[in-house]
Amino acid sequence: MNQPFQEIPSQEDSEQAAxxxxxxFEATPAAARxxxxxxxxxxxxxxxxxxxxxxxxxxxxxxxxxxPYTRGIYASMHRGRSWTQRQLIGLGAPExxxxxxxxxxxxxxxxxxxxPCNSVFRGCDADQVDLxxxxxxxxxxxxxxxxxxxxxxxxxxxxxxxxxxxxxxTLLAMVLAVARRRGIAxxxxxGTSNQSDCISHYVANHMFFRLALGGARRLLIDHIAYANxxxxxxxxxxxxxxxxxxAGASPAEAMxxxxxxxxxxxxxxxxxxxxxxxxxxxxTFFFDVSISFFEEIAKFRAGRRIWARLCRxxxxxxxxxxxxxxxxxxxxxxxxxxxxxxxxxxxVTVQAIAGIFGGLQSLHTDAYDEAFSVPSADAAxxxxxxxxxxxxxxxxxxxxxxxxxxxxxxxxxGEMERRIEDLMAAIDAAGGMYAAxxxxxxxxxxxxxxxxxxxxxxxxxxxxxxxNAYRIxxxxxxxRALEYPDRARIEAQLGRLAAFKARRSAAAVERxxxxxxxxxxxxxxxxALVVDAVEAGATHGExxxxxxxxxxxxxxxxxx
Amino acid sequence: MSDESRAQGGLRxxxxxxxxxxxxxxxxxxxxxxxxxxxxxxxxxxxxxxxxWQDIAAVIKLAIEExxxxxxxxxxxxxxxxxxxxxxxxxxxxxxDVQVVVGGIVPPGDEKQLLDAGVARVFHPGxxxxxxxxxxxxxxxxxxxxxxxxxx
Numbered sequence: 001m002n003q004p005f006q007e008i009p010s011q012e013d014s015e016q017a018a019x020x021x022x023x024x025f026e027a028t029p030a031a032a033r034x035x036x037x038x039x040x041x042x043x044x045x046x047x048x049x050x051x052x053x054x055x056x057x058x059x060x061x062x063x064x065x066x067x068p069y070t071r072g073i074y075a076s077m078h079r080g081r082s083w084t085q086r087q088l089i090g091l092g093a094p095e096x097x098x099x100x101x102x103x104x105x106x107x108x109x110x111x112x113x114x115x116p117c118n119s120v121f122r123g124c125d126a127d128q129v130d131l132x133x134x135x136x137x138x139x140x141x142x143x144x145x146x147x148x149x150x151x152x153x154x155x156x157x158x159x160x161x162x163x164x165x166x167x168x169x170t171l172l173a174m175v176l177a178v179a180r181r182r183g184i185a186x187x188x189x190x191g192t193s194n195q196s197d198c199i200s201h202y203v204a205n206h207m208f209f210r211l212a213l214g215g216a217r218r219l220l221i222d223h224i225a226y227a228n229x230x231x232x233x234x235x236x237x238x239x240x241x242x243x244x245x246x247a248g249a250s251p252a253e254a255m256x257x258x259x260x261x262x263x264x265x266x267x268x269x270x271x272x273x274x275x276x277x278x279x280x281x282x283x284t285f286f287f288d289v290s291i292s293f294f295e296e297i298a299k300f301r302a303g304r305r306i307w308a309r310l311c312r313x314x315x316x317x318x319x320x321x322x323x324x325x326x327x328x329x330x331x332x333x334x335x336x337x338x339x340x341x342x343x344x345x346x347x348v349t350v351q352a353i354a355g356i357f358g359g360l361q362s363l364h365t366d367a368y369d370e371a372f373s374v375p376s377a378d379a380a381x382x383x384x385x386x387x388x389x390x391x392x393x394x395x396x397x398x399x400x401x402x403x404x405x406x407x408x409x410x411x412x413x414g415e416m417e418r419r420i421e422d423l424m425a426a427i428d429a430a431g432g433m434y435a436a437x438x439x440x441x442x443x444x445x446x447x448x449x450x451x452x453x454x455x456x457x458x459x460x461x462x463x464x465x466x467x468n469a470y471r472i473x474x475x476x477x478x479x480r481a482l483e484y485p486d487r488a489r490i491e492a493q494l495g496r497l498a499a500f501k502a503r504r505s506a507a508a509v510e511r512x513x514x515x516x517x518x519x520x521x522x523x524x525x526x527x528a529l530v531v532d533a534v535e536a537g538a539t540h541g542e543x544x545x546x547x548x549x550x551x552x553x554x555x556x557x558x559x560x
Numbered sequence: 561m562s563d564e565s566r567a568q569g570g571l572r573x574x575x576x577x578x579x580x581x582x583x584x585x586x587x588x589x590x591x592x593x594x595x596x597x598x599x600x601x602x603x604x605x606x607x608x609x610x611x612x613w614q615d616i617a618a619v620i621k622l623a624i625e626e627x628x629x630x631x632x633x634x635x636x637x638x639x640x641x642x643x644x645x646x647x648x649x650x651x652x653x654x655x656x657d658v659q660v661v662v663g664g665i666v667p668p669g670d671e672k673q674l675l676d677a678g679v680a681r682v683f684h685p686g687x688x689x690x691x692x693x694x695x696x697x698x699x700x701x702x703x704x705x706x707x708x709x710x711x712x
Contacts, residue, residue, distance in 0.1 A: 118586035118637055122613070130645075133586055136638035206588025206612050247591045334591070338685045371685045373667045374638075450591050451598050458689055467686040479668065484638075556588060558611045560597050 018048060037295045038453065039252035041415050047407035052414070054405065060305070060414070064400050068308040070301050070413065071401040072359040073324035078397035084362035085387050086162055086328065087380065090115025090138040092485035093493045094149035097139040101154060111362070113162040113194070114150070114171065116141050121166055121195075123209025123544030126494050135485040137374055138164075140493055142540045143500050147174035148181070157184045161191035162328075166208055167198055167219045169527055170543055172234075173534040180535075190233035192284055192328075196220055197240040199261045203437050204243035204446065206556040209544045215520075215551030217434065221268050223527040228278055235282045237265060238328070244442075245288035246334055248450020251299040252416055254288060256423035257433070257442055259307055263424075264433040266315045276315045280322035289355040290332040291347055294412055297403060300327070300358030302417035306424075328362040329355040336371045339466035341479055344368035349386055356396055357403055363387060369479060376482045443559040497539070504537030512536035513546045520550035577605045577700030579630045580623050583612035584646065585639030592664050593634035596692065600632075603693040605700075616642065620649045623658050629700035630680075635664040644677035651678075657706035659699035663692070 025031055025045060035043045044051070062068060065075030074080070089100055090113070101112055117138040119129040125142045126134055134140050141147055156179055165171035172193055179189055195201070198216035201208040208216065220237070227236035241249075241258035249257060262283060269279045287303075289296050307325040311317045331351035336344045345368050352365050365383040367375030375383070390396055403409040430436040437443065456462040463469045512533040519529050526547070533543050581597040583590060590612050597609040608626050610619070623631050631650075633643055640662050650658055662674055663683035671682045680699050683692055705711050 121588075122586050124586075129586060130642055132641045133638055136641065137587070201588075206590060208588075210613075246589070248595075336685075370665075372665060447594050447598065450595050454595050454599070454689065464686070468688075482667075556590070556611045556613070558590060558594070560594050560609045 014049070018050060021046070037251075038290065038292050039250040039295060039299075039416060039419055041252075041295075041412070041419060043412075047411050049407065052407045052410035054410075061404060061410075067312070067320065067323060068305040069324060070305045071404050073304065073326060073361075077359060077400040078356065078391075079400050082391050082397065083356070083360055084111045084160075084328075085109070085384065085391075086111045086113055086362045087364055087384060088113050088115050088164070088330075089380075090117075090164070091374065091482075092135040093140055093489045094146045095152075096135070096485060096489065097150045098152050098154075101150075105154065105159075110158075111160045111162065112154075113164065113364075114139065114141075115164045116171060118207070120171075120540060121207040121209070123211075123541065123548070125539050125541030126490075126497055128541055131487075131490065131494075134490045134493070140490070141171065141174070142497055144174045144177045144534055144537070145496070145500055146493075147171070147178050151175070151178055156182065157188040159190070161189075162194045163191060164194045166195040166201065167211065167216050167223075168209075168530050168543060168547055169193055169196065169219075169223050170530060170534060170540045172223075173527075173531045176231075176531055177535050186230055187232055189231060192235040192238050193223065193227075194238045194286065194328075195240070196223060196237050197243075197261060197265075197286075199264070199433055199437055200240040200243040200258075202554070202557045203443050204247040204249075206558075208554070209548065210553055210555070211544075211548055212552030212554040213434070213438075213557070215547065216554070217268065218551075219526050219547070220265065221272055222525045224265075224269055224279055224282075225272060225274065226525055226527045226531075227282065228274065235284045237262075237282065238284045238286045239265070240286045242286050242288040242330055244446055245290065246332065247446050248453065249446045250449050250453075251290065251292065251295050252419040253423060253445055253449060255299050255303045255306075255416075256420040256427070258285065258287070259303065259310065259420070260424050260427040260433045260436070262307070263310060263314070266311075267432070270315065276311070276317040277319040277322050280311055280315065280317050281319065281324075283326075285325055285327035287327050287329050287360075288332050289329045289351045289358065289360075291335045291350050291354075293350055293354045294409060295416070296351075296354040297358045297409060298412040298416040299420075300355075300360070301401075301409070301413040302420055304359065305413075305417060306420060326361050328364070329358070329360040330364040331355070331366045333366055333370050336366060336368070337464060337466050338371040340472065340474060341368050341371060343466055344371070345382060345386065348383065349390070352386065352390055353396065356390060357401075359401065369482075372479065374482045437557055440557065440559040443557060447559060500537075501539070508536040509533075509538045509542070512538055513542060516543065517546050517550045520547060575606070577630065577697055578608070578626060578628045579605055579632055579696055579700070580608045580610070580619065580626065580628045581632045581634070582610040582614050582619050582622075583634050583639065584614050584616055584619060585635070585642050586613070587635070587637040587639050588612045589636040590634070592636065593632075596632060596634065596663065596689075599689045600693060600696065603689075605693070605696065616646050616649050619646065620653050620655065623650070624653060624655050628658060629703035630659045630661060630696050632696070633660065633662045635662060635666065637665070640664065640666050640670060640674065643674055643679060647678040657703050659703045661692075661696070661699065663687070 064072040115138040224236045239262040241254040245254035304325045308323040367379035369379040516529040661681045
């Protein structure tokens with residue numbers, strides 16, 4: 001072979017060189033420091049071709065848009081179409097939300113979101129909860145008329161809407177009713193049921209309406225079946241790793257528990273006789289992205305690879321569209337600090353870049369003031385501007401999967417993959433995700449990781465600027481928090497609810513709720529009857545109460 | 561019990577501080593309450609933990625039945641706005657000696673409102689677990705001295 005200058009070292013030389021470097025490194029003080037990432041993986045000081053040689057490129061990485069999708073789920077990724085900028089919004093009364101939404105649409109937004117008031121999450125109408133909480137965190141929407149006001153002047157057939165719509169999906173039922181009134185075909189209703197992953201609610205953030213878990217399990221599959229049949233542009237499922245990671249799960253644990261949940265839902269759909277290639281393309285995911293930069297990138301790359309294999313080999317999907325892990329990401333609120341809150345802009349930037357390099361499809365960047373308030377308008381604007389800067393100024397999107405082929409990123413992707421698969425094997429051994437959460441396995445793990453992380457902060461092993469290092473004297477009063485909704489508007493909203501109830505046909509509502517209750521005892525599609533009940537004038541609270549009565553009361557599955 | 565709490569507790573005959581750790585209102589995000597409950601337990605206290613979504617009346621009843629010294633209310637999403645009702649309820653039930661602390665996302669303007677309503681301390685994100693544990697030990701002693709009339 002012709003090697004005139006011996007520039008390419010032989011295998012032996014490369015090993016000698018590695019040995020030489022190792023010796024030099026170990027002579028420095030840095031050698032004493034062991035580095036372990038949030039998922040418990042020990043991180044080496046240097047990665048070389050000995051850690052990742054690239055010989056398995058085709059099977060481990062492949063090309064973007066091709067199995068196993070390590071490098072991204074689409075051929076052009078962000079070089080072609082940018083990610084969707086989808087900020088969460090929701091506050092006050094429906095007209096407050098509508099004003100904010102129109103402002104966003106005027107600024108060019110094509111994807112919107114709707115967060116309902118916590119009272120809605122908990123299955124209550126406005127007249128069933130403490131007045132002072134209404135509209136402080138999410139918009140109060142209880143009836144189809146509320147939804148009409150919230151979406152007044154909004155082109156429902158031309159936008160994609162992420163509804164933070166927990167089971168029993170009454171917000172979607174209301175959107176469908178509004179579409180019908182406006183003569184818009186349901187086939188044009190596009191978006192995602194963002195909070196439909198019931199398992200994450202029972203174990204992590206507990207934003208559900210006190211329904212027994214078995215009932216929630218059935219409602220979810222009914223909802224997916226209904227969307228498959230009538231709503232071709234709707235994604236009925238978003239599997240939410242974000243809840244578990246925010247509750248304390250490590251990145252590897254969050255990915256593992258999320259994929260195990262998704263697998264459980266896929267198996268439930270298959271048990272109903274649905275075709276994997278009909279439902280899997282409309283499974284979407286929602287992940288947290290923390291400030292542990294490389295670990296998050298590896299988490300997403302590993303997750304894509306595992307999900308693709310599972311869908312193909314275990315669920316039996318044959319359409320490549322079924323193998324893609326499509327995900328929305330939100331920057332981690334837990335990483336943000338109340339101290340020196342403007343520093344959070346830097347944190348969110350790092351988190352967002354990790355998500356972008358991780359290959360996300362849609363992104364919410366947190367506002368810097370989230371550690372002391374629901375985001376103020378100024379802070380929300382900076383969060384949006386940060387995305388614009390990353391997308392259009394920073395040249396992050398010029399090259400697809402720009403960290404692919406890095407010895408470190410590829411080795412870490414492989415290690416995260418093994419760790420995630422080990423955790424998923426433990427869930428399988430417990431009998432699947434429903435069985436594992438009923439036994440408390442998942443909650444215990446999340447709790448232990450949350451406490452372990454807090455102890456790392458307490459000990460100073462994990463620096464948090466402004467909290468355990470680089471502290472300054474400051475007065476939090478200098479930062480303006482969001483104002484609570486105007487009490488008069490909330491009281492007017494209560495008046496409208498009472499008027500709505502007085503005006504509707506009580507007989508039609510009772511008939512619809514009766515049908516829903518009977519279906520709960522039988523085998524009918526419950527979501528279809530939720531749609532009918534909303535159309536008949538039933539409120540969110542009434543629908544939740546009837547389902548709870550028929551399907552049983554549920555509590556958070558907490559373990560401390 | 562940790563060495564530290566043994567040293568600071570001093571009196572071996574004193575039962576450890578008893579704390580109800582809870583969430584009232586509508587929100588379910590319980591990372592904060594779980595971490596606090598586990599770490600106070602590690603610090604040698606007796607912790608009565610409740611899942612989220614508690615009614616105020618149920619928390620008052622629990623605190624009285626358990627003879628708790630301190631109630632810790634964790635809040636992420638505006639539920640701290642209900643704490644003045646908890647304070648009024650405790651006084652009405654004759655349990656005004658029970659010390660109440662609030663931890664979590666409390667906007668700057670709301671802190672004064674809580675303190676004015678009788679809340680003993682408000683802990684914001686980033687407060688160290690040691691600082692919280694020490695404050696609860698002191699508040700437990702205050703609750704006991706209010707109850708018995710013996711200065712702490």
